[in-house]
Amino acid sequence: MALHHEEIISRLKNEFGDEILGLNVIERTEGVLRKRDQRSIVISVTRRVFHRAVLFLKTMGTLHIACPMASREFDDFLELTYPFTLFSGEGDFNEIPVIMKVLLPEDDLSIRTVTDILPGILFMERETMEMLGVVIEDIPDPRRLFTHSNLPDDFKPLREDQLEPEDDSQEIKY
């Protein structure tokens, strides 16, 4: 069955109600001779229902992730962004981006893995762990993805307060 963004939003609202912290649609028109509207759903949910919300998305269509997981730091929390796409594969492939955001408190940077729902997200979760220091609970492979094994465990390269090693002891020794 073909997907429509209004239907996805309506079903998410019905299912999660107050657990949705923010919801909007980004609209953009592309094309010169043939105009085509493009819409992306941006939804922010609480950490409590995040895993269930991803599972719920999967009941509506085929879930895919091909855009990078991103993050944004605020004073007391870190916002993680999961740019999923949802498609039915019917007709014009019928792909709808659903960008899901979740807030993690700075004193408890942890979230449950979604590799059980979408195995292809494994590398992104591993990178999130090593670059941002977020603990991905129950991740099947918690190893680092990119950084050198000699780096200190508490060095998280993409955190704003830790852009450079603090002293010589944090330099990589080969």
Added chain:
Amino acid sequence: MSTRQTYPLHIGPTHPAFKEPIQFNFEIEGEKVITCDIEFGYTHRAVEHIARERNFIQILYLLERICGICSVSHPMAYCLAVEQAAEIEVPPRAKYIRTIIGELERLHSHLLWTGVAAHEIGFDTLFLYTWNIREKVLDCLEAITGNRINYGILTIGGVRRDITPDLFPVLQETLDYYYDVFERAREIILDNMSVQLRCKNVGVLSREDALAYCAVGPTARASGIPKDVRVDYPVNAYPDIEWLKPVSPLDAGREPRGDVYDRMIVRVLEIRQSIDIIHFCMDNMPDGPVDIEPKATKMISALKKKQGEGIGRYEAPRGEVSHYDILDNREGPLLMKVKAPTYSNGITWLKMFNNVEIADIPIVIASIDPCVACADRMSFVDAGGRRSVLTSTDLHKMSVEKQKRIGK
């Protein structure tokens, strides 16, 4: 007690079959791969970190250097993300020029890949043939942009150089050349018995696995997933092209099985598709300006007043390239996150290597068109702990021997 005996086999991190360093750790039983593990990070250059110290325009040239072959794809995804976040409308002519440059890049990337794949199976005549005909498109890119790679043509809000009337004959001559050679090239690549023997039913990625592991680009399309950002989420001139659809092995009369041969079919047919897209863009090229602001400092000042987030998605030759950018009243993005196609397709290797023979490892690795590279180290540790080294020559010899064996 199990009598099954397996052996570790390490390939990489640098090896002639790769275009960038990466480590593969296999468990082998006899000649068959049982399990595979991959280690990344040998060429991690912290581009996202470096970008924090650059302004919006400087980042364009940093991103061109993520990948020499996809040197228009990363800046394209970045420009699309920033333009979405800052709500910038690109002039129509610039959209068409972007499409032409992107398709020329796809043309030369697919020809390059075909040559690499041919070399991996010991078919060096085809390797030299495809790389020879690839020169024409590189010459064309040089005539239009000034460079064979790292074109420096994209900018936020348009392109830096127009395709002037005197360049149209150069472009037309290039297209005519590829129209002429395509059928012959297709025949040599796809109908050749050696290619078919080495590529059919090797490195299979099922449709279910391709979906579960989020494959992108030709790798996904070869497994029967009609996914192509140019059709699903089109930008530039792609929404105007009514006949554009994702290429499938079905277009060559073959039911998609997700093997190396299907990936080859998709890339070869996309060469023809790219020629047709460029032709469409030349015939329908709008008049008008090619950018909204030629002065970099003015553009940076304008972007400094913006706040917002944007995702740029672009179908690079290897698959979907996406960038996530956050604008927050700074001279550069607050955050820039990059996702290259190999990042998505790399995890699918774990499935493709199931029951693959050692001699087929290079072609299976190459089949997703990875960004992994050069040098010469492959060690093999046997059960007694004795260690020997197989050089690139040894590995190539094994591949050629298999070719002779199955060709009899």
